[in-house]
Amino acid sequence: MGREERQALIEQYARGAEAVERALAEIPPSLWMAHPLPGKWSAAEIVHHLADSEMTSAIRLRRLLAEESPAIVGYDQDLYAARLGYNERPLEPSLEAFRAARAATIPLLQRMSDEDWQRAGTHSESGRYSAEDWLRIYAAHAHGHADQLRRLAEALLPQGNHTITSIESKDHG
Numbered sequence: 001m002g003r004e005e006r007q008a009l010i011e012q013y014a015r016g017a018e019a020v021e022r023a024l025a026e027i028p029p030s031l032w033m034a035h036p037l038p039g040k041w042s043a044a045e046i047v048h049h050l051a052d053s054e055m056t057s058a059i060r061l062r063r064l065l066a067e068e069s070p071a072i073v074g075y076d077q078d079l080y081a082a083r084l085g086y087n088e089r090p091l092e093p094s095l096e097a098f099r100a101a102r103a104a105t106i107p108l109l110q111r112m113s114d115e116d117w118q119r120a121g122t123h124s125e126s127g128r129y130s131a132e133d134w135l136r137i138y139a140a141h142a143h144g145h146a147d148q149l150r151r152l153a154e155a156l157l158p159q160g161n162h163t164i165t166s167i168e169s170k171d172h173g
């Protein structure tokens with residue numbers, strides 16, 4: 001991956017929290033726990049997932065930088081949603097955790113050397129996992145869930161004027 005591509009992905013990552021907040025603003029708080037799409041997450045479940053996934057991702061990056069070949073352990077995000085009460089807890093603290101995990105990570109990304117970007121560990125499901133792999137995944141992650149929130153808004157408020165900009169990305173663990 002060249003420096004320009006990396007810089008573009010860092011900028012995409014830096015815009016992720018705002019994209020989620022904008023999409024969430026299209027859904028009234030009274031509908032944050034609604035499930036209009038069978039088998040799909042509610043807005044609350046998406047935001048709690050973002051908090052847990054992104055706090056985990058922030059630690060993963062730190063481990064890639066500070067440890068030698070760390071073991072990166074995958075997890076079942078649906079089990080997290082069920083056991084951690086994603087559709088029962090207030091959403092604002094998790095939105096703040098997501099935003100803060102990113103804000104604290106952006107300065108780290110900006111100071112990484114070419115060598116740092118090649119550092120890698122081993123993911124329990126996908127194998128070799130480099131800092132560049134990390135960047136590809138999390139540059140896209142929040143934007144994928146922002147799209148998911150817009151689809152949810154469309155299902156909840158079909159008469160509204162919503163814009164869906166891209167297809168849901170495959171998730172991660």
Ligand code: NI
Nearest residue numbers: 053141171172
């Ligand atoms: Ni996700």
